Amino acid sequence: MTAGPACAVKTTCPYCGVGCGVLATLEEGGAVTIKGDPDHPASLGRLCSKGSALGETVDLDGRLLVPEIGGRRASWDEALDLVASRFSQAIAEHGPDSVAFYVSGQILTEDYYVANKLMKGFIGSANIDTNSRLCMASSVAGHRRAFGSDTVPGTYEDLELADLVVLTGSNLAWCHPVLYQRIAAAKAARPEMKVVLIDPRRTMTADLADLHLAIAPDGDVSLFLGLLAHLADNGFVDEAYVKAHTSGFDQALEIARAQDLTGLAAQTGLDATQLQQFYALWAGSEKVVTVYSQGVNQSRSGTDKVNAIINCHLATGRIGKPGMGPFSVTGQPNAMGGREVGGLANMLAAHMEIENPVHRDRVQRFWGSPVIADNAGLKAVDLFQAVADGKIKALWIMATNPVDSMPDAGAVEAALEACPFVVVSDIMAETDTIRHAHVKLPSLGWGEKDGTVTNSERRISRQRAFLAAPGEAKADWWQMAEVGKRMGYANAFDFANAASIMREYAAQTAFENDGTRDLDLGAIADIDDAAYEALAPFQWPRPADDLSLTTDKRFFANGGFFTPDRLARFVAVAPSGQSATTAHHRFTLNTGRIRDHWHTMTRTAKSARLSAHIAEPFAEIHPGDAKVLGIGEADLVRVGSERGEIVVRALITDRQQRGNIFVPMHWTDQWASGARVDRLVAPDVDPVSGQPALKNTAVDLARFEAHHYGFVVCRNKPVLEAAAYWALARSVGGWRAEFALEEGRDAVQSFICAALGIDAATPLLSFSDPTNGVTRHAAFDGTSLIGAVFVSRQPVTVSRSWAADQLEQDYANLSSRWRIIAGRPANDMPDKGAIVCACMNVGVNDIIGAIRSGCGSVDAVSRATSAGTNCGSCKAEIKVILDEHQIIAAE
Numbered sequence: 001m002t003a004g005p006a007c008a009v010k011t012t013c014p015y016c017g018v019g020c021g022v023l024a025t026l027e028e029g030g031a032v033t034i035k036g037d038p039d040h041p042a043s044l045g046r047l048c049s050k051g052s053a054l055g056e057t058v059d060l061d062g063r064l065l066v067p068e069i070g071g072r073r074a075s076w077d078e079a080l081d082l083v084a085s086r087f088s089q090a091i092a093e094h095g096p097d098s099v100a101f102y103v104s105g106q107i108l109t110e111d112y113y114v115a116n117k118l119m120k121g122f123i124g125s126a127n128i129d130t131n132s133r134l135c136m137a138s139s140v141a142g143h144r145r146a147f148g149s150d151t152v153p154g155t156y157e158d159l160e161l162a163d164l165v166v167l168t169g170s171n172l173a174w175c176h177p178v179l180y181q182r183i184a185a186a187k188a189a190r191p192e193m194k195v196v197l198i199d200p201r202r203t204m205t206a207d208l209a210d211l212h213l214a215i216a217p218d219g220d221v222s223l224f225l226g227l228l229a230h231l232a233d234n235g236f237v238d239e240a241y242v243k244a245h246t247s248g249f250d251q252a253l254e255i256a257r258a259q260d261l262t263g264l265a266a267q268t269g270l271d272a273t274q275l276q277q278f279y280a281l282w283a284g285s286e287k288v289v290t291v292y293s294q295g296v297n298q299s300r301s302g303t304d305k306v307n308a309i310i311n312c313h314l315a316t317g318r319i320g321k322p323g324m325g326p327f328s329v330t331g332q333p334n335a336m337g338g339r340e341v342g343g344l345a346n347m348l349a350a351h352m353e354i355e356n357p358v359h360r361d362r363v364q365r366f367w368g369s370p371v372i373a374d375n376a377g378l379k380a381v382d383l384f385q386a387v388a389d390g391k392i393k394a395l396w397i398m399a400t401n402p403v404d405s406m407p408d409a410g411a412v413e414a415a416l417e418a419c420p421f422v423v424v425s426d427i428m429a430e431t432d433t434i435r436h437a438h439v440k441l442p443s444l445g446w447g448e449k450d451g452t453v454t455n456s457e458r459r460i461s462r463q464r465a466f467l468a469a470p471g472e473a474k475a476d477w478w479q480m481a482e483v484g485k486r487m488g489y490a491n492a493f494d495f496a497n498a499a500s501i502m503r504e505y506a507a508q509t510a511f512e513n514d515g516t517r518d519l520d521l522g523a524i525a526d527i528d529d530a531a532y533e534a535l536a537p538f539q540w541p542r543p544a545d546d547l548s549l550t551t552d553k554r555f556f557a558n559g560g561f562f563t564p565d566r567l568a569r570f571v572a573v574a575p576s577g578q579s580a581t582t583a584h585h586r587f588t589l590n591t592g593r594i595r596d597h598w599h600t601m602t603r604t605a606k607s608a609r610l611s612a613h614i615a616e617p618f619a620e621i622h623p624g625d626a627k628v629l630g631i632g633e634a635d636l637v638r639v640g641s642e643r644g645e646i647v648v649r650a651l652i653t654d655r656q657q658r659g660n661i662f663v664p665m666h667w668t669d670q671w672a673s674g675a676r677v678d679r680l681v682a683p684d685v686d687p688v689s690g691q692p693a694l695k696n697t698a699v700d701l702a703r704f705e706a707h708h709y710g711f712v713v714c715r716n717k718p719v720l721e722a723a724a725y726w727a728l729a730r731s732v733g734g735w736r737a738e739f740a741l742e743e744g745r746d747a748v749q750s751f752i753c754a755a756l757g758i759d760a761a762t763p764l765l766s767f768s769d770p771t772n773g774v775t776r777h778a779a780f781d782g783t784s785l786i787g788a789v790f791v792s793r794q795p796v797t798v799s800r801s802w803a804a805d806q807l808e809q810d811y812a813n814l815s816s817r818w819r820i821i822a823g824r825p826a827n828d829m830p831d832k833g834a835i836v837c838a839c840m841n842v843g844v845n846d847i848i849g850a851i852r853s854g855c856g857s858v859d860a861v862s863r864a865t866s867a868g869t870n871c872g873s874c875k876a877e878i879k880v881i882l883d884e885h886q887i888i889a890a891e
């Protein structure tokens with residue numbers, strides 16, 4: 001596509017499972033403009049900071065653009081022939097279970113459909129698993145145990161209609177920002193609406209909460225068992241619903257009642273008043289939605305947590321009605337689509353079950369396939385163990401980065417290294433995973449690929465291409481289909497386009513369905529290419545006879561579950577021991593996300609704006625623990641488990657509880673010297689779902705003894721490998737990095753040029769103060785800065801946001817250059833401090849200034865500084881700064 005008259009294309013954000021509508025315009029000159037789509041029902045025109053910055057992440061810098069075999073360029077034919085023959089050979093010699101696919105909730109439904117069809121129907125193994133195992137598996141298992149199907153009963157509108165929204169194990173403000181904003185707007189309009197947050201940390205989401213329960217790690221099962229007993233003891237059970245539509249209530253209640261108050265307090269870490277407050281609020285609010293995410297799913301007791309929550313909703317009949325229900329919010333843009341087509345190793349296709357012979361027969365007849373997998377395949381952790389054990393001879397990884405995101409990531413890396421044949425399909429040329437691939441296949445990325453995704457509320461939306469395919473990159477479905485053809489299944493994989501895959505998949509969902517399965521897309525089974533192109537977002541189910549496009553669909557208000565007797569099941573879950581800590585590893589490591597980065601940062605790290613909010617890996621530590629361990633503000637710390645050690649910055653905060661630390665999952669070996677947190681995490685899984693317990697690992701913590709600390713801003717990518725610690729980020733006009741050195745002064749000198757990306761002959765403007773080990777150097781080129789480096793024996797105090805802005809400043813005036821060396825702005829140039837609002841580039845000092853000059857509300861601060869006026873993702877932080885400065889002023 002060439003840049004013609006600018007015309008907005010309606011598409012969907014490729015990040016989180018909210019699934020916001022995006023209007024993307026390719027401008028003349030090649031820039032991409034991004035706006036929220038006011039017509040999209042999930043987002044109604046809103047976008048968060050990541051969605052708003054999409055235009056900054058679609059450049060071709062670092063992209064994988066041609067297929068490679070063994071590090072050399074290859075043609076597609078050669079690469080696909082090789083993949084097909086190596087897979088066929090392994091199957092011939094060692095059977096179908098000697099090969100595997102590991103795919104992702106970030107591929108489109110059409111891609112996923114083809115991958116699942118190839119593995120389960122034609123190769124005849126169920127060894128296809130996905131990063132959704134790390135993400136949604138406990139929710140899927142909990143839904144299936146209770147409902148007989150993986151059904152999300154409610155809709156986003158329920159979050160606005162509820163009188164009480166409970167958020168457990170969910171940092172909605174940062175991870176599903178547009179849903180958070182929808183709840184915030186509803187609460188502003190109806191202040192009587194209540195929000196409860198259940199999270200060991202006081203996250204930014206607490207800003208919206210009337211009550212924050214700082215639960216002990218994995219205390220959730222006990223908490224919700226206590227709630228079930230409270231509901232029963234106080235007459236809140238909907239006897240009619242329980243009798244007509246459920247089974248197993250008495251056993252579930254018996255086990256819930258067996259837990260005494262002392263046990264409850266010990267397991268949850270909450271006192272009787274807090275528990276009473278929460279239980280009374282939940283019991284007394286007919287319209288209650290319980291939202292849950294990774295604090296629930298990623299746990300040794302993840303599936304039990306899900307069922308403990310669902311039990312309370314079933315007991316009160318608060319499900320599937322406006323403003324009520326359990327609500328699992330999905331992480332990835334197409335976590336739901338993958339579950340629908342059967343992308344998990346223990347599912348079949350179109351919500352049919354692998355262990356059910358009738359379903360297997362039906363799927364095989366529909367596909368006309370030579371075989372059908374008849375046993376669940378290997379789940380992610382077991383799959384990589386099988387790779388390590390040499391049982392998997394050929395592995396294809398698509399759109400996921402397991403060397404960073406799997407638990408025991410060091411072992412995963414070693415397994416890939418040992419695997420005879422690894423194929424990786426990615427959009428980027430350099431990732432921690434693709435470096436172990438024998439064959440690298442370049443995929444189309446967001447804006448280039450075409451297909452559909454399903455969001456958390458079962459809404460299917462189109463992702464549409466508005467950019468030309470770069471280099472030789474090809475769609476993920478095409479790659480899978482071509483290999484299928486080359487393995488001998490030409491007819492079954494002869495898809496002309498994404499629309500033809502959707503037609504086949506929709507027909508499969510309707511095939512011999514007759515209302516027996518929740519998932520039915522019969523209405524679009526005959527959709528033509530033009531109608532597929534124009535397809536507007538809609539929610540499933542949508543059977544062939546259902547033409548209503550707009551009604552919100554909910555499940556189970558009147559029962560009709562998908563179990564054989566159509567009754568929901570109460571699951572009699574028991575509290576389980578939770579602490580993983582030991583005498584040597586006394587801290588609980590919790591992991592998760594930050595506001596402006598996405599997972600392994602292959603896309604968000606391209607944006608200087610998104611990198612400005614938090615530019616370095618960190619560990620949140622309680623001030624009490626920091627004091628005992630002699631860890632000071634901005635020190636570096638070592639976090640170690642039985643499996644390895646990482647070094648990150650200390651962030652001392654009373655938002656953390658004692659004995660716990662939190663480290664983000666995002667930093668990879670591409671962006672930091674040693675911050676891959678999953679190297680520390682044990683591969684322990686939930687016994688029902690196989691989902692790893694990524695939020696509760698025993699670790700120890702100690703101060704990292706650095707001889708020198710440093711900070712650098714520079715035009716060229718700095719060379720930092722010699723530093724004991726480094727963390728790199730993009731900044732406007734170049735790069736910024738933190739580093740620390742363990743050696744003495746000589747090492748500092750020899751390090752400077754590499755860090756600045758210059759040769760030794762380049763003249764430097766320098767300052768040094770030997771008494772405290774401070775040295776600062778700057779190099780200029782004509783009228784602009786090439787780079788500046790600040791080194792000190794103590795953590796460097798220079799203003800990062802100010803320094804990072806200097807690469808774009810004019811330095812024609814020689815005397816102004818000393819300002820760089822002084823490490824601070826001139827008096828007439830305010831230092832805005834750490835960036836809070838990434839969209840409008842507003843720092844904490846700007847916000848404090850506005851508060852001091854009388855702004856007494858978030859809105860007033862926004863008006864004065866423009867912070868929060870674009871996407872609004874930083875409003876929770878503005879509120880926190882406002883509260884901390886406690887200056888009450890009339891607006």
Ligand SMILES: Nc1nc2c(c(=O)[nH]1)N[C@H]1C(S)=C(S)[C@@H](COP(=O)(O)OP(=O)(O)OC[C@H]3O[C@@H](n4cnc5c(=O)[nH]c(N)nc54)[C@H](O)[C@@H]3O)O[C@H]1N2
Binds near residue numbers: 135172203594
């Ligand atoms: N900015 C951003 N947004 C994202 C993503 C991203 O990478 N960046 N990724 C997307 C994806 S794939 C996902 S899965 C979602 C995840 O979205 P969330 O689940 O909201 O995010 P996390 O930070 O993984 O974890 C949520 C919270 O669980 C808490 N927690 C830890 N242990 C427990 C516990 O035992 N009980 C309770 N109740 N809480 C606990 C943690 O302290 C953390 O604050 O985010 C999606 N959105």
Ligand SMILES: Nc1nc2c(c(=O)[nH]1)N[C@H]1C(S)=C(S)[C@@H](COP(=O)(O)OP(=O)(O)OC[C@H]3O[C@@H](n4cnc5c(=O)[nH]c(N)nc54)[C@H](O)[C@@H]3O)O[C@H]1N2
Binds near residue numbers: 428431591694
């Ligand atoms: N400790 C800890 N670990 C975790 C978690 C946690 O909370 N704590 N969360 C877990 C969860 S919930 C998740 S979802 C995972 C996420 O972890 P990953 O899936 O490993 O992370 P991503 O960075 O999203 O990886 C996506 C990869 O696909 C590439 N890509 C992007 N678009 C395309 C495309 O269109 N096609 C192809 N072929 N490739 C593409 C990207 O460049 C990138 O390499 O991490 C899990 N790991």
Ligand code: SF4
Binds near residue numbers: 018
């Ligand atoms: S909330 Fe943000 S990341 Fe999630 S879909 Fe919307 S714009 Fe994308």
Ligand SMILES: [Mo]
Binds near residue numbers: 134136
């Ligand atoms: Mo996820």
